[in-house]
Amino acid sequence: MRTLDWVDGAIEMVDQTKLPQVVETLRIETVADLVAAIERLSVRGAPAIGVAGAYGVALAALRHDPGTDRSGFDAAVASIRSARPTAVNLARMVDRVAPIAAADPAAGLAEAHRIRDEELAASIAMGERGADLVEALMVERAAAGDRDGAAVRVMTICNTGGLAAVERGTALAVVQTLHERGRLAEALPIETRPLLQGGRLTTWELQRMGAPHRLLVDSAGPFLLSRGGADVVLIGADRVAANGDTANKIGSFSLALGAADAGVPFVVVAPESTIDPATASGDDIEIEDRGPDEVASVRGVPVAPDGTPACNPAFDITPVRLITALVTDRRTVRFDRGETL
Amino acid sequence: MRTLDWVDGAIEMVDQTKLPQVVETLRIETVADLVAAIERLSVRGAPAIGVAGAYGVALAALRHDPGTDRSGFDAAVASIRSARPTAVNLARMVDRVAPIAAADPAAGLAEAHRIRDEELAASIAMGERGADLVEALMVERAAAGDRDGAAVRVMTICNTGGLAAVERGTALAVVQTLHERGRLAEALPIETRPLLQGGRLTTWELQRMGAPHRLLVDSAGPFLLSRGGADVVLIGADRVAANGDTANKIGSFSLALGAADAGVPFVVVAPESTIDPATASGDDIEIEDRGPDEVASVRGVPVAPDGTPACNPAFDITPVRLITALVTDRRTVRFDRGETL
Numbered sequence: 177m178r179t180l181d182w183v184d185g186a187i188e189m190v191d192q193t194k195l196p197q198v199v200e201t202l203r204i205e206t207v208a209d210l211v212a213a214i215e216r217l218s219v220r221g222a223p224a225i226g227v228a229g230a231y232g233v234a235l236a237a238l239r240h241d242p243g244t245d246r247s248g249f250d251a252a253v254a255s256i257r258s259a260r261p262t263a264v265n266l267a268r269m270v271d272r273v274a275p276i277a278a279a280d281p282a283a284g285l286a287e288a289h290r291i292r293d294e295e296l297a298a299s300i301a302m303g304e305r306g307a308d309l310v311e312a313l314m315v316e317r318a319a320a321g322d323r324d325g326a327a328v329r330v331m332t333i334c335n336t337g338g339l340a341a342v343e344r345g346t347a348l349a350v351v352q353t354l355h356e357r358g359r360l361a362e363a364l365p366i367e368t369r370p371l372l373q374g375g376r377l378t379t380w381e382l383q384r385m386g387a388p389h390r391l392l393v394d395s396a397g398p399f400l401l402s403r404g405g406a407d408v409v410l411i412g413a414d415r416v417a418a419n420g421d422t423a424n425k426i427g428s429f430s431l432a433l434g435a436a437d438a439g440v441p442f443v444v445v446a447p448e449s450t451i452d453p454a455t456a457s458g459d460d461i462e463i464e465d466r467g468p469d470e471v472a473s474v475r476g477v478p479v480a481p482d483g484t485p486a487c488n489p490a491f492d493i494t495p496v497r498l499i500t501a502l503v504t505d506r507r508t509v510r511f512d513r514g515e516t517l
Numbered sequence: 518m519r520t521l522d523w524v525d526g527a528i529e530m531v532d533q534t535k536l537p538q539v540v541e542t543l544r545i546e547t548v549a550d551l552v553a554a555i556e557r558l559s560v561r562g563a564p565a566i567g568v569a570g571a572y573g574v575a576l577a578a579l580r581h582d583p584g585t586d587r588s589g590f591d592a593a594v595a596s597i598r599s600a601r602p603t604a605v606n607l608a609r610m611v612d613r614v615a616p617i618a619a620a621d622p623a624a625g626l627a628e629a630h631r632i633r634d635e636e637l638a639a640s641i642a643m644g645e646r647g648a649d650l651v652e653a654l655m656v657e658r659a660a661a662g663d664r665d666g667a668a669v670r671v672m673t674i675c676n677t678g679g680l681a682a683v684e685r686g687t688a689l690a691v692v693q694t695l696h697e698r699g700r701l702a703e704a705l706p707i708e709t710r711p712l713l714q715g716g717r718l719t720t721w722e723l724q725r726m727g728a729p730h731r732l733l734v735d736s737a738g739p740f741l742l743s744r745g746g747a748d749v750v751l752i753g754a755d756r757v758a759a760n761g762d763t764a765n766k767i768g769s770f771s772l773a774l775g776a777a778d779a780g781v782p783f784v785v786v787a788p789e790s791t792i793d794p795a796t797a798s799g800d801d802i803e804i805e806d807r808g809p810d811e812v813a814s815v816r817g818v819p820v821a822p823d824g825t826p827a828c829n830p831a832f833d834i835t836p837v838r839l840i841t842a843l844v845t846d847r848r849t850v851r852f853d854r855g856e857t858l
Contacts, residue, residue, distance in 0.1 A: 196822035364828070367812065367820065369710060369734040375813070375821040383822055391812055391827040393710040395735040395768030399833035402770065403804075427736030429743065433774040463744075471708065471732050472716070474815040479708065480716040480732055481537035481724055487705065487731040492740035 178343045180224055182289065185238075187231045191218045192339055196380040207236050207252040214259035214266075221340025223295045223447070225260060226269035230288035232256040233270055237277035237284045249278060265449075292342055298447050298505035299344035306350030306445050306503040307357060310408055313441045313500070317407070327361035328354055329406045331397055334368045334425040335377035336412035336445070347410040347445040348381060350503070355387045363389040364406055366397045368427060370470035370488065394427045398434025409435045411494075413446035420496030420511050421458030422446075426489050432498035441500040441512075448504045451517060458493035466490045519684045521565055523630065526579075528572045532559045533680055537721040548577050548593040555600035555607075562681020564636045564788070567606035571614045571629035573597040578618035578625045590619060606790070633683055639788050639846035640685035647691030647786050647844040648698060651749055654782045654841070658748070668702035669695055670747045672738055675709045675766040676718035677753035677786070688751040688786040689722060691844070696728045704730040705747055707738045709768060711811035711829065735768045739775025750776045752835075754787035761837030761852055762799030763787075767830050773839035782841040782853075789845045792858060799834035807831045 180189040187204040193216060194200050202218060204210050210232040213219055219228050236252035257270045269291055277284020310328055330351050337348030344352055354360040363382050367375035375391055382389040392400065400406060409431050415423040422428070422444050435442040455461060468486035473479060480486075502509045502517070509515050521530040528545040534557060535541050543559060545551050551573040554560055560569050577593035598611045610632055618625020651669055671692050678689030685693055695701040704723050708716035716732055723730040733741065741747060750772050756764040763769070763785050776783040796802060809827035814820060821827075843850045843858070850856045 197819060366736075367710070369708070369736065372820050375825075379821050379825045383825075389826065391809070391821055391825050393735070393767065393812055393829070395707075395710065395771045396828065396830055396833075398771045398774060399767060399830060400828065402834075405828070426734065426740060430736045430739045430771045430775065433739060433778055434771065437774055468732070471734055475818050475820065477816050477818050478538060479713050479816065480720050484716075484720045484724075485731045487733050487737065487741065487746070489737055489740060492737070493743075 179338045180219060180228055180342050181292070182231055182285070187228065187235065189213065189219050189228065190339065192220055192377065193218050196376050205235075206239070207232055207256060210235065211255050211259045221335070222265040223341035224339065226265035227288070227292045227295055227342050229256050229259075229266045230269040230273045230291045233273040233277050234281065234285040234288045237281035240281070246278065295342050296344070299341055299346070299349045301505040302346055302445050302447070302503055303344055303349035303353035305505075305508055306347070306410065306443065307353040307359070309443065309501060309503055309508050310350065310354060310410075311359065313408060327359055328408060329362045329364060330354065330360065331364040331366070331401065331406040331409045331431065332378065333366050333374060333397075333411050333427050333431060335373040335381070337378060337381040339377050339381060340412075346412040346447070348378065350410055350445055351382075351387065352385055355385060360387055363387050364392055364397075364400065365389060366392045366394045366427060366431070368425060369394055372474070373425075394430070397427075397431050398437070401431070401434040401438040401440050404438070406440060409440060409442045411442075411444055413444050413450050414491055415455065415461065416444065416446060416451045416502060416517070417455040417457050417461065418453050418517060419457045420499060420502065420509070420517055421461075422494045422496075422499060422502075423458065423461050423491050424494065426492050429492040429494050432494040436498045442498060443501050443503060444499055445503045448506050451504070458495060461493055463492070464490045520679045521560060521569055521683050522633070523572050523575075523626070528569065528576065530554065530560050530569065531680065533561055533718065534559050537717050546576075547580070548573055548597060551576065552596050552600045555597075562676070563606040564682035565680065566601060567610035568629070568633045568636055568683050570597050570600075570607045571610040571632045574611055574614040574618050575622065575626040575629045578622035581622070587619065636683050637685070640682055640687070640690045642846040643687055643786050643788070643844055644685055644690035644694035646846075646849055647688070647751065647784065648694040648700070650784065650842060650844055650849050651691065651695060651751075652700065654749060668700055669749060670703045670705060671695065671701065672705040672707070672742065672747040672750045672772065673719065674707050674715060674752050674768050674772060676714040676722070678719060678722040680718050680722060681753075687753040687788070689719065691751055691786055692723075692728065693726055696726060701728055704728050705733055705738075705741065706730060707733045707735045707768060707772070709766060710735055713815070714766075735771070738768075738772050739778070742772070742775040742779040742781050745779070747781060750781060750783045752783075752785055754785050754791050755832055756796065756802065757785065757787060757792045757843065757858070758796040758798050758802065759794050759858060760798045761840060761843065761850070761858055762802075763835045763837070763840060764799065764802050764832050765835065767833050770833040770835045773835040777839045783839060784842050784844060785840055786844045789847050792845070799836060802834055804833070805831045
C-alpha cells in the first residue's frame with residue numbers, strides 16, 4: 177500500500193501523527209493544508225516529504241487562475257519549499273517541479289508522478305538488492321558454520337518503510353522483500369527513543385505486511401545480538417560520507433557495536449542520493465541536539481523531573497569499520513571486502 | 518537524606534511510584550500496609566527492600582500481644598517474606614530478625630536498626646572506595662595523555678542510589694562521593710527503558726544532591742562515549758558471577774561495548790553479597806523476559822500498536838573482558854590488571 181499518493185485531483189496521505197492507534201487518511205486539497213501537514217509531521221521521511229512537496233507544487237499550479245499574475249503561485253511554492261527547512265529533498269523536488277508546473281500545470285503533475293515513480297523504483301531496487309545481499313551473507317555464514325542458512329532474523333531501527341518513502345522504503349524494503357521471498361523468520365525493530373518511530377511506525381508496517389516481529393527497547397538490541405538472537409542488522413541512513421561513515425538515527429552506532437562484537441553483518445540501505453562526496457568522514461558531520469523536551473517526556477507524559485536537562489543527539493555516526501556493506505538503488509559496496517565508494 | 522527509616526515507632530519511606538512529579542512520604546504502621554507497599558514497588562532495590570522487611574518484622578513483634586500465641590506473628594512474618602518472591606535479600610533479612618524479635622521485640626528492632634546501619638556503612642564504603650578508584654583511573658589516563666585529570670564526567674544506568682539502598686547506594690554513592698569531593702563535572706544518567714528508573718529516580722536523586730547532570734536516551738550513551746563525552750561508566754549489579762561476568766539492568770552491556778570501544782573505564786559497584794560463587798559465568802545466568810506490556814506502553818500511554826509482541830529481557834550480562842574493575846564494600850578488583858575474584 178502507498179502511504180502517500182495523488183488521488184482524484186488531490187493529495188492523500190496516512191496521518192503519521194495518529195499512528196499506530198488511529199489510521200486516518202488525510203485528503204489535502206490546498207497548499208496551506210499541505211504545508212500544515214508537513215509542519216506537524218503528518219508526513220515525514222525525506223523521500224515521502226519530497227514527493228508530497230512535488231505534488232504540492234502541482235496542486236498550486238492546477239489551482240492557479242491562469243488569468244492572474246504568477247505571484248500567488250510563486251508564494252505557494254515558496255511556502256511548500258520552506259515547510260521543513262532542513263529537508264534537502266523537499267527543496268530539491270519543489271525546484272524540479274516548479275518551472276515545469278508554472279509553464280504547464282498538467283506537465284507539472286506528470287513530473288510529480290515521475291518523482292513518485294522514481295522513489296518507488298528505487299525502493300524496489302534496494303529491496304531486491306538488499307535481500308540478495310542478505311541471502312548471500314547467510315550462505316557465507318552457513319559456510320563458516322555460523323548458521324544453517326534457513327530463514328533470517330533481521331534487527332532494525334527507526335522507520336525506514338513505506339511511511340518514510342511512499343511505499344516499501346529502504347531497510348524495511350529489504351525486510352519486506354525477504355518476507356515476500358519466504359525467507360524472513362522474524363523482524364526485530366528497536367523502539368527508537370526519543371520519538372519511538374520503531375515502536376509506533378515500523379511495528380505498524382510489519383503488521384500490515386503480515387511479517388512476524390517482536391519489538392525491543394533500544395538497549396536490548398546489542399544484548400540480543402550477543403545471545404545469537406538475530407542474523408543481520410539493517411539500517412537506513414541520513415547521510416553517508418565519502419569514506420562510508422554513516423549518519424543515521426541515534427542508536428544505530430550501538431547496534432553496530434553489538435553486531436561487530438557478535439560477528440553479525442551490519443548493512444546500510446540508502447539511495448545513492450544519500451551519499452555525500454563533499455563530506456570526507458563522519459568526523460565532519462555536526463550532530464544536532466534536539467533539546468530536552470523529547471527526552472523528559474513520552475507522547476506528552478513526563479518521564480523525568482520537571483526541568484531536567486538533557487543531552488539529545490538526533491542521530492549518531494557509525495564508522496565504516498563497523499559496516500559490512502552499503503546497498504543503494506544502483507550498487508552494493510562490500511566494505512568488509514575492502515571495497516570503497 | 519534517607520529514603521526509608523524507622524521514625525517514632527513506624528516505618529517511613531518515600532513512595533517511589535509517585536516520583537519524580539510527587540514526593541510523598543508514606544508512614545507505615547501495619548504489616549499489611551508494608552506488604553502492599555513492597556508489592557506495588559513503593560520501595561524497590563534489594564538493600565532497601567531488605568531493610569523494609571527487617572523493620573516489618575520488628576513492627577509485627579512490637580504490635581503482637583504477648584498474651585496470645587505466636588501464630589499471628591508467624592503469619593505476619595511469612596507475608597512480609599513472600600511480598601517479593603525473587604528478592605533474596607528480603608527473605609535473608611526477614612529470617613535474620615524474626616527469631617530475635619519473637620523472643621524480644623525491642624531486640625528485634627535493634628537488629629533491624631543494625632541491618633539499616635550495615636547497609637549505610639556498606640554504601641559509604643563503596644562510595645569512598647569507588648571514588649578513590651575513579652580518581653586513580655583519571656590519573657592513569659592523564660599520564661597516558663587522555664585527559665587533564667580534572668573533574669570527572671560519569672555515565673550511569675538505572676537507579677543505584679539512596680532510593681535503592683536507604684541512603685547513598687552503590688554506583689550512585691560513588692557519584693555522590695565524587696561530588697562531595699568537588700571532583701564531579703557532570704553525571705550522565707541514561708533513562709533506562711522500559712521502566713525509566715534513570716529518568717525518573719536517578720535524576721531526582723542528582724537534583725537533591727545538587728549534582729550537575731544531563732539525561733540521555735539509552736542508545737545515546739555509547740555514542741556520547743565515542744565522542745569523548747564521559748570519562749568513566751559506573752553501574753550497579755544484580756549478580757556477579759565467579760569469573761566477574763555481571764548481570765545488571767538491560768542496557769549495561771551496550772554501555773560496556775561503548776566504553777571498551779572508546780577506551781573509557783567501565784566499573785561495577787556492588788556489595789560483596791552480590792557476588793555469587795555458585796555461578797561460574799554469565800552463560801549460566803538465565804535472563805527473565807518481563808513480557809510485552811512494559812515495552813508497548815510508557816506509564817500507561819501506548820507507544821506501539823495494540824497487541825504488539827515484544828522481547829523484553831529484564832537484565833543483560835556484561836562479560837568480564839569489558840569490565841575494568843569491581844568495587845565492593847570490602848575490596849577493589851582490577852580485572853584490567855588480571856586480578857580475579
